[in-house]
Every structure is written in structure tokens, then in C-alpha cells.
Amino acid sequence: MRKRYSEAFKAQVVLELLKEEKTVAQIASEYHVHPTQLGEWKALALAGLPSLFTRDHKAQAVSKAVYDKRIDELYAEIGRLTTQVNWLKKKSGIEPDRE
Numbered sequence: 296m297r298k299r300y301s302e303a304f305k306a307q308v309v310l311e312l313l314k315e316e317k318t319v320a321q322i323a324s325e326y327h328v329h330p331t332q333l334g335e336w337k338a339l340a341l342a343g344l345p346s347l348f349t350r351d352h353k354a355q356a357v358s359k360a361v362y363d364k365r366i367d368e369l370y371a372e373i374g375r376l377t378t379q380v381n382w383l384k385k386k387s388g389i390e391p392d393r394e
Contacts, residue, residue, distance in 0.1 A: 300328070308333065309340045 304326075311322050312333060323330040384390035 305336050306340075309336050312337045313340075 308322065308326050308328065311317065311326075312319065317325075319330050319333055322328075323333055381390075
């Protein structure tokens with residue numbers, strides 16, 4: 296099974312790499328991550344670094360807020376529909392009372 300690492304963990308490890316206080320091998324051993332993977336994370340972080348200082352970053356934050364709002368709306372709708380289905384099952388006699 297493939298290991299999955301959180302974004303916070305990856306950021307912490309890349310920060311260690313950028314400090315250059317330890318070798319890649321030491322950091323890999325300490326965090327139990329292959330050195331090649333560390334190199335990929337570091338390259339990805341360095342490639343994405345310039346985008347943090349662009350105005351598009353604000354647009355991404357707005358987009359994420361819209362996405363999160365939509366997710367909340369969908370979960371609320373799922374809750375309403377689940378309640379309706381359960382009520383209909385009970386009234387139609389498909390599902391006997393659980394009492």
C-alpha cells in the first residue's frame with residue numbers, strides 16, 4: 296500500500312530541506328521518506344513559490360471559498376433528501392417502524 300502524506304507534513308519536510316542544516320539523507324532517515332521523494336517535493340515547492348506573490352493567489356482563495364460553500368450546500372441537500380426518503384419509506388410501509 297502506498298503511503299500518503301499530508302500537505303502540512305510535506306511543507307514541514309521541505310522547510311527542513313530549505314534550511315540546509317542537515318543533508319537530504321539525514322532528513323529522509325528522520326522522516327522515513329525516500330530521498331528521491333524529498334527532491335520532488337522540494338522542486339514542486341520551489342516551482343510554486345512565485346505564484347504565492349501573484350494576484351491570482353487571491354482569486355484562488357475566492358474560488359476555494361465558493362467551492363467550500365457549494366460543498367456545504369450539497370451536504371445540507373443530502374441531509375434533507377435522506378430525511379425525505381426515510382419519511383416516505385415509513386409512510387409507504389416499505390420499511391417497518393424501528394421502535
